[in-house]
Amino acid sequence: MLPIISGEQVQQVDASYCSTEKISSLDLMESAAISFVDWLMPWISDCNKPIYIFSGPGNNGGDGVAIARLLKYLNQTVHLIYMKEVADCSQDFQDNFHRLPNGISVSKFDVWDGKIEKDSIIIDAVFGVGINRPLEGPYLSLIKILNKLGGLKISIDIPSGLPADQAAFGTVFKANHTATFQFPKLSLLFPEHAELVGELHILDIGIHDHFLDKFERGHFYLRQGDVLAFHRTFHRFSHKGDFGKVLFLGSELGKSGAINLSGYAALRTGSGLVHIAPFMEDPFRMIPIVPELMLYQDSSKTSLNQFDAIGIGPGWGMDVDKDYFQSIFARFKKPMVIDADGLNLLAKYPELLKEIPQNSILTPHLKEFERLVGESANHLERIEKASSLAKANKVIVILKGAHTLIALPDGRKIFNSTGNQYMATAGSGDVLTGMLTSFLGQGYAPENAAICGVFHHGLAGEIASKSKLRGMIASDIIESIPDTFIKLNVL
Ligand SMILES: NC(=O)C1=CN([C@@H]2O[C@H](COP(=O)(O)OP(=O)(O)OC[C@H]3O[C@@H](n4cnc5c(N)ncnc54)[C@H](O)[C@@H]3O)[C@@H](O)[C@H]2O)[C@H](O)CC1
Ligand SMILES: [K+]
Numbered sequence: 001m002l003p004i005i006s007g008e009q010v011q012q013v014d015a016s017y018c019s020t021e022k023i024s025s026l027d028l029m030e031s032a033a034i035s036f037v038d039w040l041m042p043w044i045s046d047c048n049k050p051i052y053i054f055s056g057p058g059n060n061g062g063d064g065v066a067i068a069r070l071l072k073y074l075n076q077t078v079h080l081i082y083m084k085e086v087a088d089c090s091q092d093f094q095d096n097f098h099r100l101p102n103g104i105s106v107s108k109f110d111v112w113d114g115k116i117e118k119d120s121i122i123i124d125a126v127f128g129v130g131i132n133r134p135l136e137g138p139y140l141s142l143i144k145i146l147n148k149l150g151g152l153k154i155s156i157d158i159p160s161g162l163p164a165d166q167a168a169f170g171t172v173f174k175a176n177h178t179a180t181f182q183f184p185k186l187s188l189l190f191p192e193h194a195e196l197v198g199e200l201h202i203l204d205i206g207i208h209d210h211f212l213d214k215f216e217r218g219h220f221y222l223r224q225g226d227v228l229a230f231h232r233t234f235h236r237f238s239h240k241g242d243f244g245k246v247l248f249l250g251s252e253l254g255k256s257g258a259i260n261l262s263g264y265a266a267l268r269t270g271s272g273l274v275h276i277a278p279f280m281e282d283p284f285r286m287i288p289i290v291p292e293l294m295l296y297q298d299s300s301k302t303s304l305n306q307f308d309a310i311g312i313g314p315g316w317g318m319d320v321d322k323d324y325f326q327s328i329f330a331r332f333k334k335p336m337v338i339d340a341d342g343l344n345l346l347a348k349y350p351e352l353l354k355e356i357p358q359n360s361i362l363t364p365h366l367k368e369f370e371r372l373v374g375e376s377a378n379h380l381e382r383i384e385k386a387s388s389l390a391k392a393n394k395v396i397v398i399l400k401g402a403h404t405l406i407a408l409p410d411g412r413k414i415f416n417s418t419g420n421q422y423m424a425t426a427g428s429g430d431v432l433t434g435m436l437t438s439f440l441g442q443g444y445a446p447e448n449a450a451i452c453g454v455f456h457h458g459l460a461g462e463i464a465s466k467s468k469l470r471g472m473i474a475s476d477i478i479e480s481i482p483d484t485f486i487k488l489n490v491l
Contacts (some may be wrong), residue, residue, distance in 0.1 A: 007129035007164025033066035056126035062093035064125025126160035134170030167378035190379035240272030244441025258315025265434025311437035313342025347371035418458025422465035427474030
């Protein structure tokens, strides 16, 4: 998995890479600039819009200057506005500045006429990961001007003003795309920064992941290439028992959809036998959404050991009494998935947290998480609280949202790369619970079940939303689960 290192460590990685590969930092800046231009050109080459590049005094500014040169070579109309005397800028900035070809309009900010043609493309290369204090003076004035403009606005590496590892501490450039180098900086993954970052793109500049491994501090980014290794494979002689027998407890009267969605998602994820137990007086009156689902009546006296995995909570309601809730942890000693009202019940009876079987998977969304651990000032604090909850109770905490976080009991924190805004729809969480429980029931180690469940859930959402966009519903996510296995070639 790709380590997410700190902004401060980026310089050390660069130095390590340059000395091992015997290249100069200027060469590395050139690869960064080339990867940016390669990424940008396919979608701007036909529109012929003027490009304004704003370059600060450090190496982020240097990237901007190198990009100005490359775009000019590709016959683009380029305006470069730089902020500080060239002699006071970083060495690589200066070297690139002296290589600028003719035909680019170059102005220093304090004498620039301030004119930006309508519908221009704005490239923000003011500050990168070297930001160390809030924007002020000319930098603040510039970003305020740029934030008022519409059109395509792209940040190089990180929106200027945003620190790499912390919550924003002042005015920040508002990008609609951020093209970041090599790995996502931690702060680019915070939900409160979504409006600053826009769509996130990760550009490879040639540094191999193992250069990042040396600086690894427990944060990782989960990509498609990583996820295959966490799967179990099955063969021609596998039978339905191998694929697991799972049960879902939830769905009070009026919310029968919840465990139906979980159960159906478990079937589509590959479970052999799926039971659903509605929390209703006569559970057998409910009609499952697909005939492959079996109904089950649970009581606090019956052992649940016949099941390989259980998922509890979707649509359960808060009328579940404490003794019955507690009895589940005594009747099922293997890792389970706890979601929705299962989590709300834990928030109501926090003394039961220590009774949860080790390595169980808790899947709060932000509100449920707040009920469990209280409010957080920002996402950084939330990430730390999720990790503490996981470590203290030896459970896996999946904090749902854009870039869902998987906090493992050993302290590792994994951020997911799949999914999109269209997944914020009723029942999407019930689908995740179904998928996670299914993987557990198929004999996946809980950590692997968490990783595969979260990744495939996001990927299914991406696939389903292609043809549905805002009209996508949770059932569409379920229908796309099989395509995720086909896409990853998991047999
Ligand atoms: N491996 C890579 O990812 C590569 C990244 N590159 C780019 O380099 C920048 C980081 O460059 P660095 O020079 O370290 O930092 P900045 O450009 O952000 O500028 C730092 C510069 O600015 C001063 N400063 C900081 N905050 C302020 C402020 N609020 N007001 C005024 N001045 C400020 C600080 O003192 C420094 O002088 C990275 O993001 C990439 O874009 C390389 O191109 C190649 C490899
Ligand atoms: K920037």
